[in-house]
Amino acid sequence: MKEYKISGIEKRYGKKEVLCGADLCAEAGSFVGILGLNGTGKTTLLNILGNVDRNFTGEISVRGKDVAYMRTRMAFPEWRKVKELLDFYGRFYKFDRKKAERMLENTSIRKNARLRALSAGMQRQINFICNFCVDSQVLLLDEPLTNLDLVFRGVIVDSLIERAMEERVIVVATHEIKEFENLFTHVTVLKDGLLGPLTDVEELRGRGMSVEEFYGGSLQ
Amino acid sequence: MNFKSNETIYSQITEYIKKQIFSGSYGCGTRLPAIRDLAVKCRVNPNTIVRVYAELSEEKLIYTDSTNGKFVTADAEFIAQKKRAFLEEKAAAFAGEMREAGLDGEEVTKMLQEVFRKGQ
Amino acid sequence: MMRKIFLTEWKEHAFVCAAGLIVCLIGVIGYSLAGIGAEDWYRADLAEGVFAFLNIASYAVPLILLVMAIFAFRSYYRQAGLTEGKIVQGALFNLFVWTTIFLAALMLLATAFDFAYFAGAEAVRGQTVPQCMLLSLREHGVYRLLFAPSVAVTMSLFYVMYDLIRLSVLRPRHVFYKILLTVLMLGFLFLYQYMVYCAAVSPGILLEASWLVPPDSVLPVVPALAEVWGDDVKNVHYFAAPILNLIFIAGELCFAVLYYGFVKVAGRCKNEMEES
Numbered sequence: 001m002k003e004y005k006i007s008g009i010e011k012r013y014g015k016k017e018v019l020c021g022a023d024l025c026a027e028a029g030s031f032v033g034i035l036g037l038n039g040t041g042k043t044t045l046l047n048i049l050g051n052v053d054r055n056f057t058g059e060i061s062v063r064g065k066d067v068a069y070m071r072t073r074m075a076f077p078e079w080r081k082v083k084e085l086l087d088f089y090g091r092f093y094k095f096d097r098k099k100a101e102r103m104l105e106n107t108s109i110r111k112n113a114r115l116r117a118l119s120a121g122m123q124r125q126i127n128f129i130c131n132f133c134v135d136s137q138v139l140l141l142d143e144p145l146t147n148l149d150l151v152f153r154g155v156i157v158d159s160l161i162e163r164a165m166e167e168r169v170i171v172v173a174t175h176e177i178k179e180f181e182n183l184f185t186h187v188t189v190l191k192d193g194l195l196g197p198l199t200d201v202e203e204l205r206g207r208g209m210s211v212e213e214f215y216g217g218s219l220q
Numbered sequence: 221m222n223f224k225s226n227e228t229i230y231s232q233i234t235e236y237i238k239k240q241i242f243s244g245s246y247g248c249g250t251r252l253p254a255i256r257d258l259a260v261k262c263r264v265n266p267n268t269i270v271r272v273y274a275e276l277s278e279e280k281l282i283y284t285d286s287t288n289g290k291f292v293t294a295d296a297e298f299i300a301q302k303k304r305a306f307l308e309e310k311a312a313a314f315a316g317e318m319r320e321a322g323l324d325g326e327e328v329t330k331m332l333q334e335v336f337r338k339g340q
Numbered sequence: 341m342m343r344k345i346f347l348t349e350w351k352e353h354a355f356v357c358a359a360g361l362i363v364c365l366i367g368v369i370g371y372s373l374a375g376i377g378a379e380d381w382y383r384a385d386l387a388e389g390v391f392a393f394l395n396i397a398s399y400a401v402p403l404i405l406l407v408m409a410i411f412a413f414r415s416y417y418r419q420a421g422l423t424e425g426k427i428v429q430g431a432l433f434n435l436f437v438w439t440t441i442f443l444a445a446l447m448l449l450a451t452a453f454d455f456a457y458f459a460g461a462e463a464v465r466g467q468t469v470p471q472c473m474l475l476s477l478r479e480h481g482v483y484r485l486l487f488a489p490s491v492a493v494t495m496s497l498f499y500v501m502y503d504l505i506r507l508s509v510l511r512p513r514h515v516f517y518k519i520l521l522t523v524l525m526l527g528f529l530f531l532y533q534y535m536v537y538c539a540a541v542s543p544g545i546l547l548e549a550s551w552l553v554p555p556d557s558v559l560p561v562v563p564a565l566a567e568v569w570g571d572d573v574k575n576v577h578y579f580a581a582p583i584l585n586l587i588f589i590a591g592e593l594c595f596a597v598l599y600y601g602f603v604k605v606a607g608r609c610k611n612e613m614e615e616s
Contacts, residue, residue: 031265052415054611064421075415084351091344092420161259165266182229182264202228202268210225 001062001137003027004169009048009058011041018044019056020193028137028167031160031183032198035175035215036190042173043072045190046142049171065093068134070141074127078116082109082126093134100133106155120147128152132159139163141172145179153179181211189218221262229264230271237272241281241292242303252282252290341422345430346437349412353405353434357442360401361449367393368453375457384467387457391472394450395577398475401446402439402495402579409435409499424608428503435499436492443488450475474577486583493581497592500599501529511606532598536591540582 009022018041026032036042047053049060050069076085082104089095104111107129109122118126124147131139145153157179160170164183172180173190187204189196196218204214223232240246252258255273259266273290276282281302282290293299318328368390375386412431413424422430454476458465473479475487508525512518582588 029267051418051421054418054609056611058611066421067419069419075419088348088416091347092422157263158260161263161266162256164259165256181225182223182262182268185265185267202230202271205226205228206231208226212225 001028001167001169003061004030004138004171005059005061006049007059009045009056009060011044011048011053011056017193019048022058022190022193022195024188024195024198026169026171026186026198028169029165029185030169031164031185032169032171033177033180033184033187033211034171034173034190034195035177035187035218036173037175037219040190041193042190043142045195046071046140046171046173049138050140062138066136067138067140068093068131068136070127070131070139070144072142072146074115074123076115079114081112081114082118083111085115085126085130086111089130089134093136095130096133096135100129103129103133103155103159107152121149121152124148125152128156128159132163137168139168139170141170141174143174143176144172145174145176157183177211177215184211187211187214189215191218223262223264230268230275233258233262233264233268233272234275237276238281238302238306241299242306246292248292248294248296248299250292252292254289341426342430342433345412345417345422345427346434349430349434353408353438356401356404356408357438357445360397360404360442361445364394364397364446364449368449372453372457380461380464381467383461383464387464387468388472390453390457391450391468391475394446394453394475395472398443398446398491398577399579401442402491405435405438405442406495406498410502423612425603432496432499436489436496439492439495440488443491444485447475447477447485447487451477454478487577487580490581490583491577491579493583493592494579497581497595500596504529504599504602507603507606507608532591532595536588536595539591540585540588 003025005025007023009019010017011019022045024032034042034045044053046069048056048058049063050067050071051063052069052071052075076088086095086097086100089100090097101111104126107122107125109118109126115123115126124144128141128144131141144156148156160183164170172184174180184201186198186200188198199214201211204211209217221236223229237246237252246252252273253261255266255269259269262269273282277284277290279302280293280298282292284290315328323331371386371390371393375383378386409431412434413427417427450473454465454473455478470479475484477484504525505522508521509518512521581592
């Protein structure tokens with residue numbers, strides 16, 4: 001894949017327009033941050049990109065099992081076991097099960113545990129691990145750090161660093177800039193249903209502006 | 221590693237490695253960390269490290285061997301040369317700032333001696 | 341893809357079937373124990389009660405499986421790139437397979453009961469109304485096992501009709517056309533199935549091999565109900581489809597083609613991705 005391209009994404013709920021023509025074009029190897037306040041439609045956009053919501057107008061260049069999507073909450077029934085979740089991913093995606101199990105060993109999650117028995121933090125952990133171990137062209141993460149302690153936040157950042165070199169695109173929607181600031185290659189701000197132009201982060205810094213300043217400025 | 225948020229990361233890391241090389245911490249022929257390892261250590265995007273190494277390569281301070289490992293150049297004289305140029309630039313910039321603040325050469329020297337003595 | 345969906349959902353389906361069987365087993369044992377040492381006629385009554393219980397299960401569990409099929413549209417399937425068409429296929433497949441499995445198991449249970457309960461008590465069996473022994477292989481022979489896929493066919497048809505109505509409601513843009521299409525669709529479904537029903541039962545065309553249960557129970561349910569209303573000694577099951585009746589098979593195959601055509605023309609969702 002050379003680039004991940006979305007164009008003209010529009011979505012409305014009845015009369016209300018939530019997204020009015022979002023565009024994005026990220027080269028392979030990019031680490032893109034979609035910044036925006038809560039409720040501006042970041043999750044709506046990611047749901048469209050992750051094929052959860054098909055009620056939209058616009059074009060997306062990569063969809064389906066070539067996209068791994070870590071949502072704020074997993075959609076799996078709570079009575080399923082962690083083991084079944086791994087089976088599911090192995091069945092429907094190109095999934096590195098050995099790697100996922102290795103990552104699980106470093107957590108306190110037992111494979112036989114039911115999802116409802118896990119704490120919110122542990123559910124996010126397994127959510128991340130499953131999607132991270134998918135060999136996909138695009139990795140979408142919706143607020144990946146919420147509910148997680150410092151240790152696993154570190155695990156996520158380190159894991160993403162490892163993946164950042166490969167020829168795929170990582171997209172993180174967040175308003176927590178600090179942890180990801182030095183990982184982003186590009187950022188864009190979602191405001192009023194539109195995605196701002198993709199800004200090269202190092203170029204931004206070269207002009208003497210930090211990502212926080214850029215974000216704060218865009219929100220004016 | 222803590223980075224300034226309004227300066228390019230790659231230039232900050234480049235400078236840090238240069239200092240390591242000039243001070244001798246990374247001696248001649250030392251093998252530099254792999255791109256991924258350094259990226260993890262600094263908590264930055266590996267593409268940034270790629271750029272750092274590319275820049276250092278261009279300045280001939282490091283070279284890549286057949287196994288794709290990065291090494292500090294064995295040319296000690298060249299390093300010394302570069303070090304001189306680097307320090308001169310820093311000194312000039314510092315001097316410029318001091319002059320703007322209204323200090324002359326003597327005051328600056330005295331102040332620096334104090335600072336270094338206290339640092340011991 | 342159907343296999344993958346099957347493997348993903350087998351546990352909940354197996355659970356429903358097993359639960360149904362266990363409830364039936366409890367009923368069987370309960371009633372049997374209640375009849376120990378009782379008079380023949382009382383024992384016959386109890387036996388009819390058990391069979392009635394099992395017959396109810398043969399309606400209830402397939403309906404539960406149908407409801408499960410209707411709610412199979414999970415977002416995690418969409419995330420994994422499954423098109424709605426594929427999910428529908430998977431749901432249909434599961435519905436068919438598990439309905440068949442459950443009913444076959446239920447019939448084996450009924451047969452086991454038939455043998456065990458009446459062991460050494462042929463007189464009691466003589467007093468039991470034969471019409472209730474719908475599910476017993478002892479009464480109707482091994483070929484009655486075909487009843488299992490027969491009900492599965494019916495449930496699948498129910499699901500297909502649900503899908504058609506759902507698409508009629510969802511696909512048109514304006515409310516007027518939604519209502520229009522839905523009414524037309526309901527009318528079409530009713531007329532079509534009634535036509536197949538009439539053709540299948542018309543004397544002379546009826547082939548001897550379609551004895552499974554009398555075709556009084558062909559879809560739609562309404563014409564069958566009208567016939568057997570008040571006539572509850574008849575040996576019918578409203579979910580049985582006369583799958584050995586060639587007219588019925590031909591009719592429903594045409595129906596399947598029409599279904600496929602409608603889906604192709606109407607489309608499923610606004611922005612479905614290409615099949616990968």
